[in-house]
Amino acid sequence: MKRPTLILLKIFVWLACLYPLGSLVWRAVTNNLGADPTAAISFSTGLATLRLLTISLAITPLRRLYTRLSWLVKFRRLLGLFAFFYASLHLLTYIALYAGFDLNTMATDISKRRFITMGVAAWLLLLSLAATSTTWAIRKLGGKRWDRLHKLVYVAAVCGVIHYWWQVKPGVLTPLTITVILGVLLAARPVLNWMQRRRVQSA
Amino acid sequence: MLIGKPPDIPASEITPRELCDRFFNRRRFLSGAAAIGAAALGADRLAEVFDPSIDALAGTKLQTVKSSLTTTGEELTSYQDVTTYNNFYEFGVDKSQPSQNAGSLPTRPWTVRVDGLVKKPLVFDIDALLRLRPLEDRVYRHRCVEAWSMVIPWVGYSLSEFIRQCDPLPSAKYVQFLSYFDKKIEKWQSESSIFWPYSEGLRIDEAMHPLTLLTFGLYGEVLPNQNGAPVRVVIPWKYGFKSAKSIVALRFLDKQPPTTWNDQSAREYGFYSNVNPNVDHPRWSQKSERRIGQPFYAQRRTTLIFNGYADQVASLYNGMDLRKYF
Numbered sequence: 259m260k261r262p263t264l265i266l267l268k269i270f271v272w273l274a275c276l277y278p279l280g281s282l283v284w285r286a287v288t289n290n291l292g293a294d295p296t297a298a299i300s301f302s303t304g305l306a307t308l309r310l311l312t313i314s315l316a317i318t319p320l321r322r323l324y325t326r327l328s329w330l331v332k333f334r335r336l337l338g339l340f341a342f343f344y345a346s347l348h349l350l351t352y353i354a355l356y357a358g359f360d361l362n363t364m365a366t367d368i369s370k371r372r373f374i375t376m377g378v379a380a381w382l383l384l385l386s387l388a389a390t391s392t393t394w395a396i397r398k399l400g401g402k403r404w405d406r407l408h409k410l411v412y413v414a415a416v417c418g419v420i421h422y423w424w425q426v427k428p429g430v431l432t433p434l435t436i437t438v439i440l441g442v443l444l445a446a447r448p449v450l451n452w453m454q455r456r457r458v459q460s461a
Numbered sequence: 462m463l464i465g466k467p468p469d470i471p472a473s474e475i476t477p478r479e480l481c482d483r484f485f486n487r488r489r490f491l492s493g494a495a496a497i498g499a500a501a502l503g504a505d506r507l508a509e510v511f512d513p514s515i516d517a518l519a520g521t522k523l524q525t526v527k528s529s530l531t532t533t534g535e536e537l538t539s540y541q542d543v544t545t546y547n548n549f550y551e552f553g554v555d556k557s558q559p560s561q562n563a564g565s566l567p568t569r570p571w572t573v574r575v576d577g578l579v580k581k582p583l584v585f586d587i588d589a590l591l592r593l594r595p596l597e598d599r600v601y602r603h604r605c606v607e608a609w610s611m612v613i614p615w616v617g618y619s620l621s622e623f624i625r626q627c628d629p630l631p632s633a634k635y636v637q638f639l640s641y642f643d644k645k646i647e648k649w650q651s652e653s654s655i656f657w658p659y660s661e662g663l664r665i666d667e668a669m670h671p672l673t674l675l676t677f678g679l680y681g682e683v684l685p686n687q688n689g690a691p692v693r694v695v696i697p698w699k700y701g702f703k704s705a706k707s708i709v710a711l712r713f714l715d716k717q718p719p720t721t722w723n724d725q726s727a728r729e730y731g732f733y734s735n736v737n738p739n740v741d742h743p744r745w746s747q748k749s750e751r752r753i754g755q756p757f758y759a760q761r762r763t764t765l766i767f768n769g770y771a772d773q774v775a776s777l778y779n780g781m782d783l784r785k786y787f
Binding site for chain 1: 546555652
């Protein structure tokens with residue numbers, strides 16, 4: 259890919275990733291966050307996290323299906339870091355607007371409420387991945403070990419979706435779409451491995 | 462996903478002036494007729510023939526009287542928020558969906574069936590119900606189990622007034638409310654795995670408590686469909702889901718009736734579901750709540766036991782372990 263194209267694409271991806279935040283800020287400033295602004299903020303930051311994680315997980319299967327798309331990997335770290343960014347905003351919304359910075363409330367919530375436990379677990383996983391996302395960390399850890407560590411992104415995504423299901427009322431099916439998409443993306447890996455093995459065998 | 466607020470439209474612009482005037486004249490005529498007593502029912506029927514169901518229009522002004530049971534000292538939640546932030550899962554699980562989808566709910570003709578442990582089963586027409594007692598303005602705090610709250614000026618009269626007309630037998634210990642259900646109209650019912658129709662219930666003494674409101678309107682006007690038109694109950698000291706919407710039947714029973722959310726998850730939604738900051742929902746604390754319509758940094762407030770109505774209702778539960786019977 260030519261350098262100007264790459265720069266243009268990077269700008270586009272940055273803008274797309276910043277859109278959920280921009281839209282939230284705009285709605286807050288113009289008093290358009292709806293009837294329950296606290297819920298609107300936590301919902302949109304949570305949804306942005308899950309969407310970005312899902313998109314970043316789509317990159318590997320896409321590259322393997324179409325080798326011409328292998329340049330997509332250049333955006334994976336950016337998407338992952340933005341997912342962590344929104345997860346952190348989501349957590350901050352909880353700390354400030356739900357728990358009111360009260361440590362007791364937070365401790366009770368984390369120990370007693372499984373959807374919060376699961377959410378915090380997902381955030382800690384993303385934190386460890388974000389902290390080791392630099393080129394320096396990759397070199398320090400070595401490619402293989404780094405790869406293995408960053409497989410945790412699957413665990414984080416699954417935790418995130420479980421967190422979503424445990425948060426909604428039993429019987430409410432809104433998390434279904436993202437669950438199905440994530441399920442397909444996770445299943446794509448063993449399926450692609452199997453297809454590759456068959457190709458190698460028949461060759 | 463939440464959508465932005467459309468601009469406020471004054472009710473006077475929604476309701477054609479001409480309809481309002483006709484409505485008011487008819488009301489005056491009817492209240493005169495009611496004074497005649499026994500003749501009133503006949504006059505109502507006659508009026509119905511000449512002037513069918515103007516009441517049906519959401520947003521139509523209702524003639525109301527003051528009530529000593531109204532809650533004072535609270536800032537009202539805006540009409541906009543009360544009518545666009547709704548849980549009415551038959552019309553979609555998203556809060557903004559009912560206001561967009563509930564237009565198809567046929568609120569006329571409408572009858573309420575009364576059966577079970579009553580002297581004899583009865584059917585009440587909605588227009589007869591509207592005229593049974595003077596309609597009162599009653600401001601109540603409204604606390605959702607999801608930990609948000611509003612302050613809503615409802616219009617109605619105590620459910621006890623209606624129950625007296627139903628002649629329940631002494632063996633009736635509970636009353637069940639059944640909501641309208643038609644999956645051709647409520648196409649969104651499949652968005653959740655709830656067993657329809659929506660069912661709620663109260664112990665008979667709770668149902669007879671003067672605060673329990675048989676509700677026909679809000680903000681002095683006929684209920685918008687998404688708020689449970691044409692008739693619902695409002696029980697201000699219980700979580701909002703107890704206040705069944707769009708009621709088509711009342712059933713008097715000697716046993717606790719099955720209720721929708723309790724069936725869905727008994728661990729999370731008790732039969733009583735009295736607002737109680739000391740009993741957490743398994744998934745969140747009930748100690749505090751978010752007031753709807755406030756800016757995000759000013760929403761949080763402390764939840765009051767029995768939603769602030771303890772003086773009036775706490776005695777209903779004397780000797781009961783509120784942690785066990787949550």
